[in-house]
Amino acid sequence: MTLHRRIAEIPAVQWDGCAGDENPFVSHAFLSALEDSGSTGPQTGWMPQHLALRDGEGSLLAVAPLYAKGHSFGEYVFDHAWARAFEQAGGQYYPKLQAAVPFSPVPGPRLLVHPTAPDADSLRLLAGRALRQACGEMGLSSVHVTFCTTHEYDLLGESGWLQRLGVQYHWDNQDYTSFDDFLGMLASRKRKAIRRERRDANACGLTFHTYRGTEITEALWQDFHHFYLSTVDRKWGSAYLQPAFFPLLSERLGDRVVLMIARQDGVPVAGALNLMGRDTLYGRNWGRHEGEWPFLHFELCYYRAIDFAIAHGLKRVEAGAQGEHKLQRGYRPCLTHSAHWISHPGLREAVGEFLQHERAAIRAELPALDAMTPYRTEE
Structure with missing residues (x-):
C-alpha cells in the first residue's frame, strides 16, 4: 500500500486502467483538474492521500480517491452530529479520511480495481483493510467511503464497516x-x-x-x-x-x-x-x-x-443531491450508499445504533416518495 499526496504521482493511464470509463468523476482527468486548479488541497481542507495497491512486480492493482480532512464540508453525507458528540465526550473527530469525489454527490465506484486483476472482490476488501490501516497509522478517528456502489457497500458491511443509506432522485430512460x-x-x-x-x-x-x-x-x-x-x-x-x-x-x-x-x-x-x-x-x-x-x-x-x-x-439522468421537487418531474427515488469505519469502540457503537434506525426509516419512506412521482398507475 502507498499513499500519494498528488494524483499526478500515479500516471493517468494506470489510474484510469483501474477506474474505467463508466463514471467520469473517478477519472484521473476530473480528480487532477480539482487538484491542479487549487479546488482541492490544504487551502480547501481536502488533502489528497490517494491509495494505491500494487503487486510484487509494481503493477497497479487498485486505487481509491482518498483525502485527509479537517472538516465535513463538501461531502453531502452529513456526520457533523457524530463529530460534535465525540468532541463533547472528549474525543477528537478531525482529521478523518474520506474516500470520495470532492464536492460531488455522485454515486459510483470508490475502490477501483484493474479489470485484469485476479479476484476483484478480494482486492476491494484488501483496499478496505488498507483504508483502515492508513487510518490507524495516521492516528485518525475514522474513514468514510461515501456514495459508493451497492456492491462495495455490501462487501464493506460484511467486513464490519457501518452502513448508511441516503436518497437521491434519478430519471430512467x-x-x-x-x-x-x-x-x-x-x-x-x-x-x-x-x-x-x-x-x-x-x-x-x-x-x-x-x-x-x-x-x-x-x-x-x-x-x-x-x-x-x-x-x-x-x-x-x-x-x-x-x-x-x-x-x-x-x-x-x-x-x-x-x-x-x-x-x-x-x-x-x-x-x-x-x-x-x-x-x-x-x-x-x-x-x-x-x-x-x-x-x-x-x-x-x-x-x-x-x-x-x-x-x-x-439510460438515466442523475441530477444531484436532495430535491423532492424532482419527483413531480419524473425523477424517482433511489438509494445511495456509504460505508464508515470508526476507530473508537464507543462512538462506533453509538453511530451503528443510529444508522440501524436511520436505514429502517429511509427504506420505509421510499414507497411514499415513489407514490409522489407523476407516472400512471395500473388500474
Missing part, C-alpha cells in the same frame, strides 16, 4: 424516442403541468444552447463561474471550485463535458454543467444571474437533461 414519448407515461394532470412549465420557460425571451468539450469557450466558462458563485451565495455555501477548474474539465474530459446555457438577447444568463458517463448524464452545478424567469431551473437542469439523454441513448 425507458427507451423513449422523444420527450413527448416520456410524457405519455405520466398521468394526464402531471403531463399538462410539465408541458405548461416548459412552455412558460421557453416563452420568456430566452434561447437555450448546448455546448460540449472544445465548443465551450473561455468566455462561457467565465460566465458559468459567475453563475456558480451566485448559487453559492444564495445557499450560504463555500465556493470550493476555482475558476481554473472549469476550463480544465473541457480540456481533459472533452465531449464528456456538457454545458447548457440560457441566453437573453444573446447574453448568457444561466447555465447547467453536466458530465456524461458511459450510460448516464450527471447534473453537476447550475447558476443564474439575478432575474425572474419562470421554471428556468426545471427547464435547464431537468427537462433539457432528459432531452439530451433521450437524444444520445443514455
Whole structure:
C-alpha cells in the first residue's frame, strides 16, 4: 500500500486502467483538474492521500480517491452530529479520511480495481483493510467511503464497516424516442403541468444552447463561474471550485463535458454543467444571474437533461443531491450508499445504533416518495 499526496504521482493511464470509463468523476482527468486548479488541497481542507495497491512486480492493482480532512464540508453525507458528540465526550473527530469525489454527490465506484486483476472482490476488501490501516497509522478517528456502489457497500458491511443509506432522485430512460414519448407515461394532470412549465420557460425571451468539450469557450466558462458563485451565495455555501477548474474539465474530459446555457438577447444568463458517463448524464452545478424567469431551473437542469439523454441513448439522468421537487418531474427515488469505519469502540457503537434506525426509516419512506412521482398507475 502507498499513499500519494498528488494524483499526478500515479500516471493517468494506470489510474484510469483501474477506474474505467463508466463514471467520469473517478477519472484521473476530473480528480487532477480539482487538484491542479487549487479546488482541492490544504487551502480547501481536502488533502489528497490517494491509495494505491500494487503487486510484487509494481503493477497497479487498485486505487481509491482518498483525502485527509479537517472538516465535513463538501461531502453531502452529513456526520457533523457524530463529530460534535465525540468532541463533547472528549474525543477528537478531525482529521478523518474520506474516500470520495470532492464536492460531488455522485454515486459510483470508490475502490477501483484493474479489470485484469485476479479476484476483484478480494482486492476491494484488501483496499478496505488498507483504508483502515492508513487510518490507524495516521492516528485518525475514522474513514468514510461515501456514495459508493451497492456492491462495495455490501462487501464493506460484511467486513464490519457501518452502513448508511441516503436518497437521491434519478430519471430512467425507458427507451423513449422523444420527450413527448416520456410524457405519455405520466398521468394526464402531471403531463399538462410539465408541458405548461416548459412552455412558460421557453416563452420568456430566452434561447437555450448546448455546448460540449472544445465548443465551450473561455468566455462561457467565465460566465458559468459567475453563475456558480451566485448559487453559492444564495445557499450560504463555500465556493470550493476555482475558476481554473472549469476550463480544465473541457480540456481533459472533452465531449464528456456538457454545458447548457440560457441566453437573453444573446447574453448568457444561466447555465447547467453536466458530465456524461458511459450510460448516464450527471447534473453537476447550475447558476443564474439575478432575474425572474419562470421554471428556468426545471427547464435547464431537468427537462433539457432528459432531452439530451433521450437524444444520445443514455439510460438515466442523475441530477444531484436532495430535491423532492424532482419527483413531480419524473425523477424517482433511489438509494445511495456509504460505508464508515470508526476507530473508537464507543462512538462506533453509538453511530451503528443510529444508522440501524436511520436505514429502517429511509427504506420505509421510499414507497411514499415513489407514490409522489407523476407516472400512471395500473388500474
